[in-house]
Amino acid sequence: MRKKVNFLPDQITNCYTYASYKSLVVELVAQGKTSGPEQREDLIHYTELNAKRMKRIEKTTILTEELKNSLNRINESFTWILISEAWCGDAAQIVPVIGKIADQNSRIELKIILRDDHLSIMDQYLTNGGRSIPKLICLDQDFQEVFVWGPRPKSIQQVVTETKAEGITDHGILVERIQNAYNLDHTRSIQQEIKELIDRLSVK
Numbered sequence: 001m002r003k004k005v006n007f008l009p010d011q012i013t014n015c016y017t018y019a020s021y022k023s024l025v026v027e028l029v030a031q032g033k034t035s036g037p038e039q040r041e042d043l044i045h046y047t048e049l050n051a052k053r054m055k056r057i058e059k060t061t062i063l064t065e066e067l068k069n070s071l072n073r074i075n076e077s078f079t080w081i082l083i084s085e086a087w088c089g090d091a092a093q094i095v096p097v098i099g100k101i102a103d104q105n106s107r108i109e110l111k112i113i114l115r116d117d118h119l120s121i122m123d124q125y126l127t128n129g130g131r132s133i134p135k136l137i138c139l140d141q142d143f144q145e146v147f148v149w150g151p152r153p154k155s156i157q158q159v160v161t162e163t164k165a166e167g168i169t170d171h172g173i174l175v176e177r178i179q180n181a182y183n184l185d186h187t188r189s190i191q192q193e194i195k196e197l198i199d200r201l202s203v204k
Helices: 016-029 040-059 064-072 089-102 155-166 171-184 188-198
Strands: 078-082 108-116 135-139 144-149
Touching: 016 089, 016 108, 040 155, 064 188, 078 089, 089 171, 089 188, 108 135, 135 188, 144 188, 155 171, 155 188
Parallel strands: 078 108
Antiparallel strands: 078 135, 135 144
């Protein structure tokens, strides 16, 4: 069931297309910076890695015919609000895929916003009380929420859950396991999950 949101996409400032978001990340790397108020060394390092990952994922991702068929059946216009940050590892894996998916149908307008510039929106879409990103919010023409997805595919989240269940608290180990899971998945999980959500939309 669709519900009205208390923000209007047209009123959101500092939106990025996928192309301009990529340019932002590249520019931040060139400046030795990251997005958001915290300019920590580790976040700047992750931003550097993410720029390379995004480029690789965009180049290697091939959308399935099933997903493209679902996208072609969309018969109304939607705005996709994607909350991200340049330093976020999950975002680096996911934003290029969402960008490629949205580009398949002109009825989908993708607007990428930075989490820490839009906390009032982010705080409406918390995950277990946390500001986990990326988050994808699909809105219809009446600014009603159609679906929300994120911050990562279920198969990748399972890796996180299992690692924590083992009592592993080393963040480096967790990050490595998540990265390996994404590498093995080859974007299959996110494509399937987005396809299932799209199939619930009004179609021809």
